[in-house]
Amino acid sequence: xxxxxxxxxxxxxxxxxxxxxxxxxxxxxxxxxxxxxxxxxxxxxxxxxxxxxxxxxxxxxxxxxxxxxxxxxxxxxxxxxxxxxxxxxxxxxxxxxxxxxxxxxxxxxxxxxxxxxxxxxxxxxxxxxxxxxxxxxxxxxxxxxxxxxxxxxxxxxxx
Amino acid sequence: xxxxxxxxxxxxxxxxxxxxxxxxxxxxxxxxxxxxxxxxxxxxxxxxxxxxxxxxxxxxxxxxxxxxxxxxxxxxxxxxxxxxxxxxxxxxxxxxxxxxxxxxxxxxxxxxxxxxxxxxxxxxxxxxxxxxxxxxxxxxxxxxxxxxxxxxxxxxxxxxxxxxxxxxxxxxxxxxxxxxxxxxxxxxxxxxxxxxxxxxxxxxxxxxxxxxxxxxxxxxxxxxxxxxxxxxxxxxxxxxxxxxxxxxxxxxxxxxxxxxxxxxxxxxxxxxxxxxxxxxxxxxxxxxxxxxxxxxxxxxxxxxxxxxxxxxxxxxxxxxxxxxxxxxxxxxxxxxxxxxxxxxxxxxxxxxxxxxxxxxxxxxxxxxxxxxxxxxxxxxxxxxxxxxxxxxxxxxxxxxxxxxxxxxxxxxxxxxxxxxxxxxxxxxxxxxxxxxxxxxxxxxxxxxxxxxxxxxxxxxxxxxxxxxxxxx
Numbered sequence: 223x224x225x226x227x228x229x230x231x232x233x234x235x236x237x238x239x240x241x242x243x244x245x246x247x248x249x250x251x252x253x254x255x256x257x258x259x260x261x262x263x264x265x266x267x268x269x270x271x272x273x274x275x276x277x278x279x280x281x282x283x284x285x286x287x288x289x290x291x292x293x294x295x296x297x298x299x300x301x302x303x304x305x306x307x308x309x310x311x312x313x314x315x316x317x318x319x320x321x322x323x324x325x326x327x328x329x330x331x332x333x334x335x336x337x338x339x340x341x342x343x344x345x346x347x348x349x350x351x352x353x354x355x356x357x358x359x360x361x362x363x364x365x366x367x368x369x370x371x372x373x374x375x376x377x378x379x380x381x
Numbered sequence: 382x383x384x385x386x387x388x389x390x391x392x393x394x395x396x397x398x399x400x401x402x403x404x405x406x407x408x409x410x411x412x413x414x415x416x417x418x419x420x421x422x423x424x425x426x427x428x429x430x431x432x433x434x435x436x437x438x439x440x441x442x443x444x445x446x447x448x449x450x451x452x453x454x455x456x457x458x459x460x461x462x463x464x465x466x467x468x469x470x471x472x473x474x475x476x477x478x479x480x481x482x483x484x485x486x487x488x489x490x491x492x493x494x495x496x497x498x499x500x501x502x503x504x505x506x507x508x509x510x511x512x513x514x515x516x517x518x519x520x521x522x523x524x525x526x527x528x529x530x531x532x533x534x535x536x537x538x539x540x541x542x543x544x545x546x547x548x549x550x551x552x553x554x555x556x557x558x559x560x561x562x563x564x565x566x567x568x569x570x571x572x573x574x575x576x577x578x579x580x581x582x583x584x585x586x587x588x589x590x591x592x593x594x595x596x597x598x599x600x601x602x603x604x605x606x607x608x609x610x611x612x613x614x615x616x617x618x619x620x621x622x623x624x625x626x627x628x629x630x631x632x633x634x635x636x637x638x639x640x641x642x643x644x645x646x647x648x649x650x651x652x653x654x655x656x657x658x659x660x661x662x663x664x665x666x667x668x669x670x671x672x673x674x675x676x677x678x679x680x681x682x683x684x685x686x687x688x689x690x691x692x693x694x695x696x697x698x699x700x701x702x703x704x705x706x707x708x709x710x711x712x713x714x715x716x717x718x719x720x721x722x723x724x725x726x727x728x729x730x731x732x733x734x735x736x737x738x739x740x741x742x743x744x745x746x747x748x749x750x751x752x753x754x755x756x757x758x759x760x761x762x763x764x765x766x767x768x769x770x771x772x773x774x775x776x777x778x779x780x781x782x783x784x785x786x787x788x789x790x791x792x793x794x795x796x797x798x799x800x801x802x803x804x805x806x807x808x809x810x811x812x813x814x815x816x817x818x819x820x821x822x823x824x825x826x827x828x829x830x831x832x833x834x835x836x837x838x839x840x841x842x843x844x845x846x847x848x849x850x851x852x853x
Binding site: 238241244245247318337338340358359360361362363364378380381 | 410411412413414415427430431435785786789790791
């Protein structure tokens with residue numbers, strides 16, 4: 223059958239050798255890729271301590287814990303001006319299992335909706351809300367100014 | 382469909398425009414896929430190259446898929462066929478009813494999930510495993526057959542149908558899929574239950590007229606876009622339904638039986654191109670600040686269009702561009718094959734190899750919609766109990782919720798990469814098998830296949846790229 227393929231044994235061997243070469247190159251690519259490609263979120267993923275109410279409205283669902291407050295880590299803030307996110311849609315990066323916390327400061331009254339986790343909180347005009355919940359689902363989620371139908375942040379929870 | 386809201390939101394921002402809010406208020410998607418990480422991308426691309434290499438070097442020297450023997454397994458009773466048809470009609474009726482009478486909130490109404498998840502994604506998946514089951518449930522076909530049966534019982538002489546025009550071929554199907562994709566990916570009111578119901582009724586009506594004029598089977602095989610679409614995928618299945626009889630066959634061996642007349646190549650290019658655009662439109666290259674879409678939108682606003690229309694025009698251009706790009710790549714591959722040995726026209730070559738795109742198209746569908754199916758598919762649990770979103774609870778499941786942890790981001794990534802690589806390998810196999818038939822000399826066959834190899838690698842790389850870099 224070897225002849226019918228139009229390939230000699232030498233050619234076949236050459237092809238298989240080529241395949242091996244490609245595999246090796248791929249492996250090297252992999253090494254290079256995993257160095258800078260896997261973990262990219264750190265600033266927002268520190269401890270799960272919980273500062274008390276930060277905004278003018280307090281969290282009303284059961285997600286906020288009542289631990290004492292040591293030095294609070296910086297909480298990423300999404301600013302909403304004229305029902306739009308100032309500076310573009312805010313990227314929020316966390317890892318699965320983290321305590322996810324962010325604040326929305328808005329000059330527009332609306333309801334903030336975190337898709338997937340399906341959390342909703344009202345924000346008054348000129349006020350702010352803080353979300354704090356366990357990052358139990360990985361994936362990419364829209365944070366939306368519900369009644370304006372406007373996305374204000376993109377929440378990435380890496381596995 | 383994924384991220385449509387996000388997309389729209391970003392665009393509105395990019396153009397600094399206040400778009401009508403209600404139109405963009407909801408999408409079906411609660412959880413979106415994270416982009417495939419770079420290391421997985423590298424692995425997948427490597428495997429694709431190696432698979433291609435070895436396939437060409439050592440795979441079969443004689444065609445094996447062209448004329449396989451099918452084994453007869455079972456013949457379904459007529460009653461079952463009638464039952465399936467009735468179920469199809471009933472499901473269609475309930476869905477339409479929900480669209481008109483139910484809440485207009487997309488996520489709480491039955492129709493958007495039925496159309497975009499169960500019908501558009503669920504049936505191709507089912508088809509791959511069980512063969513072309515849609516044929517049995519197809520509501521408009523069942524209705525037409527029912528009416529035809531009644532008419533023949535009543536003794537009235539039904540006029541013979543017109544011959545289906547050969548030149549028309551599968552063009553109506555290609556147009557149908559393109560229009561559906563436009564509604565799904567471009568149209569701002571894509572999730573509006575009432576509008577979906579109207580479009581579904583309109584589609585069914587057109588099919589009924591077509592079947593009346595040209596006969597049920599010729600119309601269904603060529604012009605009923607969704608039937609054609611699902612039947613293409615069913616060709617990859619090891620199960621084959623012919624009339625009411627079930628046959629088994631080796632996987633993939635159905636694809637070479639595709640009768641690729643006019644319109645078939647465009648149909649497959651539309652199938653691959655529209656899903657590619659779905660991927661592209663999720664990424665920052667398209668929607669991000671300074672992306673292509675906001676720029677295009679601004680240009681059309683400057684021409685005097687409203688923000689919403691300008692957005693739709695920008696997306697339409699993107700959609701058509703991707704279909705054109707896919708057609709172009711395939712065309713290049715065909716021209717390349719043509720250059721190997723004269724004797725076949727490019728049109729004939731293009732049609733003789735187009736069945737090798739079916740697994741690629743299915744791989745794209747799986748890669749892009751698998752997670753939507755797994756997550757949003759669960760919504761059917763509460764939607765069937767409360768199809769109108771009015772608080773009823775027919776089956777006691779109205780309070781069910783979607784569990785987003787049934788499969789994690791890692792699982793989704795592996796499914797996506799596995800689907801693309803496997804689809805690529807299947808496409809390559811089919812093309813190789815066909816080349817051995819088309820070219821008498823094996824040497825020519827192998828040489829011609831370097832071109833198809835380039836096409837397949839291009840499509841797979843495009844698919845992977847859309848799931849990784851473009852989605853950052």
